[in-house]
Amino acid sequence: MSHSGHKPALSAGQIWNMSFGFLGIQIGFELQNGNVSRIFQTLGADVGSLAILWIAAPMTGLIVQPIIGHLSDKTWSPRLGRRRPYFLVGALLASLALFVMPNAPALWVAAGMLWIMDASLNITMEPFRAFVGDNLPDSQRTKGYAMQSFFIGTGAVVAGALPWVMTNWLGLSNVAPEGQIPETVRWAFYIGGAALLAAVCWTVFSTKEYSPEDLARFEAASGRAVGAGHVPVLRSAAQFASGGVIWIIAGAIVAALVALARGEGRPAFLGEIEVAQELYVLAALIAGFGVIQLVAASFRQQGRNGSGFMEVVSDLFAMPKTMRQLAVVQFFSWFAMFALWIYGTPGVTAFHFGASDAASAAYQDGADWWSLMGSVRNGLAAAAALGFVMIAAKIDRCRLHAINLMLGAAGFAAMLLVRDPALLWIPQIGMGIAWASIVALPYAILAGCVPAEKMGIYMGVFNIFIVVPQLLAATLLGFFVTNLFGGAAIYAFVIGAVSMVLAAAATLLVKDGEAKGAPVLRAGEA
Template sequence: MSQTPDNKSGHKPQLSFWQIWNMCFGFLGIQFGFALQNANVSRIFQTLGADQEALPGLWLAAPLTGLIVQPIIGYLSDRTWHPRFGRRRPYFLVGALLASLALVFMPDSSTLWIAAGLLWVLDASINVSMEPFRAFVGDQLPVSQRANGYAMQSFFIGAGSVIASMLPWMLEKAGVANTAAAGQVPDTVRYAFYAGAGVLLGAIAWTVLRTREYPPETLHAYDEAQPLDRLPLDRGRAARFGLLWLAVGVVGMGLVAWQGLPRELYLLGALLAVYGVALLALTVVGRDNGFAQVMTDIYAMPATMRKLAVVQFFSWFALFSMWIYTTTAVTAVYYGTGDTTSVEYNTGANWVGVLFAAYNGFAALAAIAIPFMARRLGLRWSHLLNVALGGIALISMPFMPNADWLLLPMVGVGFAWASILSLPYALLSDSLPAHKMGVYMGIFNFFIVIPQLVAVATLGYVLKHVLGGDPAKVLILGGASMILSGLCVLRVPEPASHSA
């Protein structure tokens, strides 16, 4: 890889397929850890005595950790340079080491609160590695290849998810014990976590050792970003908005208490109030500190990011609707039961695991096709097509002839999943300057976390009071939300290198 801007075009050199492969390979390990977490942490919590009603509160560690950690790591990595390890790679390695240790210790937790604490460590550590990976693609690739880079990340996300999700099942088939004494995690899960620690650390080490980064002066000379179309910081306006969001948050929490609404809604009110306080603090603190700079970047984010925020909100609200309620919907519609102790329910729940592995497998295949789609149709229309397929797939799930046919909608969900993990980032990165790529990729994560929190806080209430208690209707709602996200992407400008 050239380290000086000596090409006449002034653009970054094109990278080969294998160079892009090496720089994205670490995402296989990151997703391996995430998939093990998503598939097994509730099982670990319940083994250690957690009630079903307590699970959402224990799981809130994941989105809240991402909300805090990613912009901080982005801000720090933008300002890091080491002659040997580079800019982003030190964070890859530190995050991988800590996440691997958490994976090793979590299945051997002796109490629920140790396991919950290790979830915080695991999720924070994975976020330390993951956030710079998004900025890494923007750093290393020219605009014309960024869709390829993010699609390659989607491929490794799909591949890692399939293998990790099925690993306990495969270990059981190999003769490893799938049951254990009360309060003990089965060996299938323990060994899967041990293997996951090795895969996570090994995959990220491969990227760290097999890639190089541009030094800051070269990266800035290659900067291909369009002029940053940010709002200027108006401290008076920031103060007024701070007071507004603080008031909305406080009033919202009061209404939750007054009307006896679900306690999860307190979280939304608290987040709005905290954001209001942060804006007010921005008006009084000095500018030469990390807090003020990150808050200024949030307040004055580029117009492209603001438009993509809407796209991300509806996309990820749809995904969380699917992840939360697919098991309930499938067992009710196709297995005729909601009894979690019945054979039929557990058969259906196992089939949902297969369906989730299937859509991740289809996503890995879709990631191969997406760069060709982007070159032919452009980024926006490719994303609209993919998420429309996903939306139609979710809407169709309650209407299949039988449970086996549910593999068909997973094709559409796979295309949507691969697209959501790649094309919005390609659309965004063209509008970000090199010296702020990390912090803005971290801020962009807010628009993944916020819809997750909204889904956790509202879907239970909506299911009971609006959708008549029918979980299949939540999937239909999610499908409509995904299609809406595709329509919203048409408001986002197409990068010049992908314009027709």
């Protein structure tokens, strides 16, 4: 797949094929997001412990995605390319995890399977983001990420509808003895695992990739030499060490404050405020970033500057300005989405269906209805993504994203205003449009500001700004819901609405650095 000159544009069918695997990936993610809290509660977890049980998912993403991004940048197989080997291995592992998850005999097994499942899905997903940046010219990248967004929405529709369809159309049992997963959920995971593997294999065997030499030639033709604009910040060992010490001290202070607030001698001004032990995780995260910098200081002193670890850390500190601006947008956008995923099921079942017992029929009906509303939300997201494809070259992407996020904020707020479960489709409109935008537009903007040879690692590093809000959501949302809203899970949507507004405001400060006016060739032209 070798071309000279500028990177040629691909046909609609080629963009379809290269994005199709995301259909299966999102089926896996949506089954995880829509049903794992339900499985945890069925196996005995209470609402207050859900957030900490979800820690596994973001922790795996935080570790896996930068590593996979770095490795895929360095991989080249004449037969499978640089990204597709990771698609295939991740899909095989994720499908196996989906088959095992609904058969977990105990809560600790389910929590462990969430870790494995999320790691496998991340192995598959991370290179898909770089895949679009590798294969499409700047002028088609918004279209490419919008197509991924379309398949994300479509896959989520399929996954979200599966338990409801099997209950109401196929007559499978939606209830089970206490401590057992309903038949509908188990079969949804089996079908989802098979669909994930099939969709990813379609992309693996129907697409090709440019070699590193081709990509270097395209970069040169666009007026940028390989590595142009990317100058790693060569922080000294002393700078890494001092930064590490500061972050470790900050983590220790947070841990000490949590211990003080939870101890017998807690300050009187805290009153009835409950300080959960999950906040120790926040302290560990802060200190952990300090430890990473101390390790980097040691590597720098030893002259091990060419190691993979140092390359990732240096790239983290050398992020382009546009990427730093997008990081703020991503933080608040994804914090809102994790509020929805973690507390959506317990919030709706309690607030709209009046059920908190996971073994009750009312709870299971509410969980199925919320899963179906997820399909509505994601169907609207798929439709919105098609709209992005049509207007991709005609509108300012940052302003469009800000508008979409404000619509999402309105949708989050409407979850408390709509009491009739039959009308819950209304808030899904705004949330669906925002979701389509979140998984498309930031990546299109990012792909235009990073060098081709660093596409994988920067897409992996960019995931940090998804994972960090997820970790904070898992540690802080329980604290907020418990102390600000008396444990009522539905009010997590209020927090989500505020977070979406902040994300929209941050988007207006982003400078879209994509190259303009690069010549576009059709496939096959030289």
